[in-house]
Amino acid sequence: MRLVIAKCSVDYAGRLSAHLPLAMRLLIVKADGSVLVHSDGGSYKPLNWMSPPCRLAESGTEWVVTGKSGETLTVHLEEIISDTSFALGEDPGLVKDGVEAHLQELLAAQLHVFGVGWRLVRREFPTAIGPVDLMCRDAVGISVAIEVKRRGEIDGVEQLTRYLELLNRDPLLAPVQGIFAAQEIRPQARVLAEDRGIRCVTLDYESMRGTDDGALRLF
Amino acid sequence: MRLVIAKCSVDYAGRLSAHLPLAMRLLIVKADGSVLVHSDGGSYKPLNWMSPPCRLAESGTEWVVTGKSGETLTVHLEEIISDTSFALGEDPGLVKDGVEAHLQELLAAQLHVFGVGWRLVRREFPTAIGPVDLMCRDAVGISVAIEVKRRGEIDGVEQLTRYLELLNRDPLLAPVQGIFAAQEIRPQARVLAEDRGIRCVTLDYESMRGTDDGALRLF
DNA sequence: GAATTTATCTCGTCC
DNA sequence: GGACGAGGTAAATTC
Structure with a gap:
């Protein structure tokens, strides 16, 4: 899992088009390639994201994440505050008392x-x-x-x-x-x-x- | 926004009861007090979470997050790998060109x-x-x-x-x-x-x- | 494996 | 402020 704190703008093009203006955010890149863009508020839902399976192409200050059906999440990184990675391993998963x-x-x-x-x-x-x-x-x-x-x-x-x-x-x-x-x-x-x-x-x-x-x- | 990488177990008690066995995970504490527990895979949905408004009580290796209706998210921290905080500021929010x-x-x-x-x-x-x-x-x-x-x-x-x-x-x-x-x-x-x-x-x-x-x- | 139902749903909009 | 419906719904369950 990779955690990046950065000033960034984000564009999504898929079922709908969506744009996030430049701001400081948390970017999470998971082991399966999925990407989450979180702000410091709201609910558990990211501002924007790409679900697996997907592919992350990193070139300079731009990330382009392409999904299975061709939808794209484009992240423009303006200023990177932190960029760290951790090995978490498999998760045993949630047990619900149904x-x-x-x-x-x-x-x-x-x-x-x-x-x-x-x-x-x-x-x-x-x-x-x-x-x-x-x-x-x-x-x-x-x-x-x-x-x-x-x-x-x-x-x-x-x-x-x-x-x-x-x-x-x-x-x-x-x-x-x-x-x-x-x-x-x-x-x-x-x-x-x-x-x-x-x-x-x-x-x-x-x-x-x-x-x-x-x-x-x-x- | 506070990011903690830790080996932890998590219990939720609210509308349902749910348990997460001990494993290495990412814990996100947002400015509004909400807490997300993410693994290194799955979807954009956290394994477990507490939505705002809520209150985080930290005592030793245990976090107890209490929601508005009394539901609780309890995190037992076994081993903390990383614990960092960042000031992100307000987010301008998503623009849907949808x-x-x-x-x-x-x-x-x-x-x-x-x-x-x-x-x-x-x-x-x-x-x-x-x-x-x-x-x-x-x-x-x-x-x-x-x-x-x-x-x-x-x-x-x-x-x-x-x-x-x-x-x-x-x-x-x-x-x-x-x-x-x-x-x-x-x-x-x-x-x-x-x-x-x-x-x-x-x-x-x-x-x-x-x-x-x-x-x-x-x- | 497809279709249906559920969700700690979230999120917007309408009244 | 509550009711209602859509969602990049996702995820579990039934057929």
Whole structure:
């Protein structure tokens, strides 16, 4: 990664034409050749940029970055304050705790959506064939295994069915009921689930976020 | 603007939770307090960031950036390779020649949308009060001044009126007709233009792009 | 791999 | 100031 602080003007010609008048800016040249032009404000979006794949041709005080489709970013360097390079290496990348995990978390805190008196046994309840998303007991103490999905499809019903079959062999747990909970449940999945005695619950993510217990209401 | 090259791990907690494992990265702290975490690849989008307005609290090897709604970006610095600051000053900002310039370009190549036998005299035809977007001659040699806008409003009609008034004083050009061409022409602007004998033409940008002469089909 | 949906969207414009 | 839509959208997910 190369960082250049310089007084420069920049022109872009591609889908649109854009021009940046002469000013002091940060130029970033990444390992893949992409170039970002940042000012000292605004959002994370650069004032101007060239996305990879692209090629940087440097000649004197002019950089010409050419993109895959022929679009060009031209940088005229007037005065270079700093020009440094660093070897950063590969980045392991961002890990997002996505929606499914969050839904599971919200549900664990709001078991009352299934009925009063329910209590959580544990999240990610371990079994020999994988963890059950939520293991609970209802008001009268019946075990309930809940499979949480963002989109409820047949695969998810099959998965829950396998868990239920296994769990029902355990005399300490049996009988175990099943709930298939998802933001959206496909008709075929619903038919299959109900045919197998599995209750289907569609979840309203937004309202669950809004009516949570407060600990999750930070944002 | 402060640039830090450091081995760091980053956590974001806001609308979603996200984590960046330990790796060497570029940290940018802008004048408005916003923070960007960039790797040496990917797009112009940072791996993680905090948008202004926000507040950076630095304590030892930990940065905690808190956003307006309470969301936080936490950076754990393991090893700092470089830490430099620069005064960049205000940026004059991006000038997009975007659609208007492109429309002018397309129109110049497709004068037949006005009528057969038209020819272009020149684009950006200079006058004492500014350039006329397109100066043409129609099939019988009458001069036509065309004002091109993305959105046709009264201002544009006034502008064209001033040009026409000036151009019509030139015996080599007069009489000069006017055309007000825009993707969308506001009713008031249309009324004013037609009242002054200026022809209004609405342009279909997409179809003009689609039927261009090929030279413009680079992107 | 193409099409569709999402986004800590950003950014402008209109009302 | 909020609502609405486009974006050099980019990126993830579904088909």
